[in-house]
Amino acid sequence: MGEHVKTRTYTSSLRAQQAERTRGAILDAARSLFVTQGFRRTTVQQIADRAGVNIDTIYSAVGRKPALMRELVETSLSGQNEAVPAQQRPYVQQIREAATAGEKIDIYAEAIAEIQQRMAPIFLALRDAALSDESCRALWKEISERRARNMLEFAADLRVTRQLRADLDDQRVADVIWSMNAAEYWVLLVEERGWTPAEFRSWIADSWRRLLLAS
Template sequence: MEKPVNTQTSAVSAVQSPRRYDSTRRRAAAAARRTRILDAARECFVSKGYAATTIASIAAVADVAPDTVYTLVGRKAEVFAELIELALSGTDHPVPGAQRDYAVRMRAAPTAREKLTIYADAITGLQGRLAPLFLVLRDAAAADDELRALWESITARRARNMRLLAADLATTGELRDDLTLDEAADVIWTMNSSEYYAMLVLDRGWPVARFRDWLIDSWCRLLLG
């Protein structure tokens, strides 16, 4: 015997399915616009500097309305901060330093040289994304309180992370006896900076692979017994 059709359920399903589809499509469209905005913002900040970049100019390059920039990302300082965090994480969303893939692999590596090799690889890729933005941040921080706070926050975060890295190296028993953990952390902190990368790769034209090998060799010579 043929079962009767539940017309009420069918009607609800007919209404709900398009709504679910439309919602998914709207979220995807918003995510695509957000990515376009961030790409445009990076282009503007790097080419014009922070002060000369406006929300209107970002919107023009992204081909969206200025209000869309505010809605999907935020004010100019928030847009810039988001770009910094994405450059640090290397993904489409911010990731805390200890949870990044390379940090997990470093902690698992058995020798100090392996840890430093993983880190040099990561820093070389990271600074390729970060250095142009970080130099803009350094220059803008002198005249903008919000960016000065961002600069100081990231600088302090880097210092804390390098202290953790030095402590992890010490667990291998291979760290030089005449170095304190703070001194080892400071050596790494200096050489993993955007300024150091920019001087050798962007200014002096070192190939990225050469820079990576230089970091590995230098850190092993300076830090390991």
């Protein structure tokens, strides 16, 4: 009886691993095609061919094209195989535990430089898709508004240190950070001007310190 249970558990584990590998292959294929040829021009059949699966497998493992785009955005943000709320990401916890505003800024700048290497290409693909697809337009708005809310929380966390400039309210602080952690800003400096991720990280950390902290 015990051996039967072990065999069944082992088989179930293998199936779960295979399902995760299949899901990963589907997302990798969708990412490559969305980034290189755009959301609108990419078909589910092309994604299936690239991933080596049939269309029904895509629908059962992830969903239709808008669901694929959402998964790509969420996993790019989290750096994991699934969506992770911002409050549960390790760097956010490190920010909360940091004692000074400068330390919090440095942690976040490093996180942004890492995230944008994954996020920027798919975020720009989503921006372009939002021009013609209603589901992508709703997702673009949702992500943008979520990011703005998160920046308000970050501003409030900086405020607790009493090291922010007195003439800046939390909304202004959040807006400054929101604009400079955007995928578009990353693309301008890293992809178009040839900055390294390390140079980008140092730049935004130094800029936020100069712009936002009391001297």
